[in-house]
Amino acid sequence: MFEVEQKGIEEKISAYCASHSLPEPTLRWSWIPFSGQWGLSTSFFQLAAASFGGQKGNTPLKAQEIAEGVAELIGVPSGFSKVEAVKGYLNLTFDPALYTQRVVDAVLDEEKGYGRGARRGEQVMVEFSQPNTHKAFHVGHLRSAILGDVLSNLLDAAGYDVIRANYPGDMGLHVIKWLWNYEKYHLGEKPGADITQWMGNLYSEASKRLEQNPEFEAEVREVYKRWDSREPALVALWKETRQWSLDGFTDMYNRLGIRFDRYYFNSMFEDSGKVMVDDLIRQGIADDERASGGPVIVKLDEKLGLKTENYRVFVILRSDGTALYATEDLALARQKFTDYPNLSRSYYVVDVRQSLHFTQVFKTLELAGYDWAVRCSHVPYEIVSLPGNVVMSSREGSIVLLEDLIREAIQRALQVVREKNPELSEESKQEIARAVGIGAIKYPMLTRDNTKVVTFDWQSALDFNGQAAPYIQYACVRANSILRKAGMTVPASLVPDYALSQPEVVLIDLIGRLPNEIQNAARDLRPLVITTLAYDLAKAFNDFYTQCPVLQAEENVRNSRLRLVAAARQAMANSLALLGITAPQAM
């Protein structure tokens, strides 16, 4: 927001250093961290330490001396109201009126585009939510879906052209088991309304039957053989039942507001993966141990000339010649760069337990000479577990179905909105309940670091109070309410001509940070940065409207505050949109 002024100041600091025989400084700007202090800050400790040239010296004292010298030289630049040298820091306080106008104008001019960075002309792919067909879709699968969706939003807002890819597991032993069970006990049946639940039930039923009757294994192997020879009837059944799952997934994604540009399926890469394995053997990268009953492996540490065991041994084809996920992942990675040769990054949003697997995949591709291999990266996240550190498993049935969670959350939100706002139309209540319910599900998955485990429990999942999406949505609603009472007209751009109060300063400050924070969040692949900002914005707005009258204020104050309310509402709505959460009009 003050890039031009900041640059001018940097030049003056350079000039100061040159004339005081100090080294060329590398400046890092940050926000003044004290609440109510408003502006940019930089420190001179590094410069002071460097100025001693290895000799001992009092760094803090020297830093303060430089800060004072710089402060004296630059005076108070235009756009700022105060310049101070404090404890080795140079603090530049913004001119409140000017800064307010700049921030508020930017938000109200750009509206939904506020915060978005310039297009970079760079394409990236984000692969996320790799659900298995013929299995339940449960809360454990939710994190990849939500995280990947939001990372895509963030990268897009940061200026990248994002391709959202899904990679369902539509073939494997789990599918064969399901087909066996269906042919034997359910032939001709069709799923009802709860597709994924029905599919999941049949899968756990199949698992149970096989556990209790190991003699059925032979029948399952028989089905696998029919698949390998592509028996037309079985392929047709697979296609039909696979589609049921995919329809169920689409329904879930629609309810969550998650979309994809591109679908890859692991069944597509069985053959091309095997061809790549052959190539790797020919290149001498992979060792084929099938003659002695072993699989095809890549001894990564050995091939890399390492004595450590960092990369271990990577198994890329079963001893019976059938494809593993590893086989298919090699081909998938290549396919992505065939489809999109200019990808500058290819991200895989997959849980942390597969970290080794992906380093092996990428390293193997690098060894094979694919120059794009270094552009692939795994974005690990910790799993969602149940209380007592119980991992959700569809086989053991220790799961919370996603559709149950969505239904319960929306139901709970509907109950609350009926209590709070009985006069709204039933249609509005339903819409609000959806926005609140979905927001309440997403926010907790995004507001902790990717590497932290999320423990799911019903009570906190359905708790709408405190630091949560409904709090932020509520702040938007209150802002909207004020604007509605003002006739929805926002005054034209103006420079505030009164002394801004503390809550206004804090609020404007936070609104102004959104563009930077979007870049930070995208750079570090951390939605947490935005969930925190959105919450801080909502809190600051709450603070503002409880302390600063808008509609009853004198006209000049009222006009300025109405613009601020509109800007705050927009900034909060934009932040929520990045998080895949909608801000209702009322709630």
Add this chain to the structure above:
RNA sequence: GUCCCUGUAGCGCAAUGGAUAGCGUACCGGCCUCCGAAGCCGUAGGUGAGGGUUCGAGUCCCUCCAGGGACACCA
């Protein structure tokens, strides 16, 4: 055994190597004649242990301790 992640208030989580470590929740006490109480205000509570680097360490390095995970044909 090797490697990775995590350890911050009773509990759940924050804090680009920077100044005074923040928020929620639970507990206790206040606030609906005042733009909507899904809200606001107040009290209380602290970096697993020990070294090191640095002007400055919750953050980086080393050694421990505790919890979780991954390590040859599961996905």
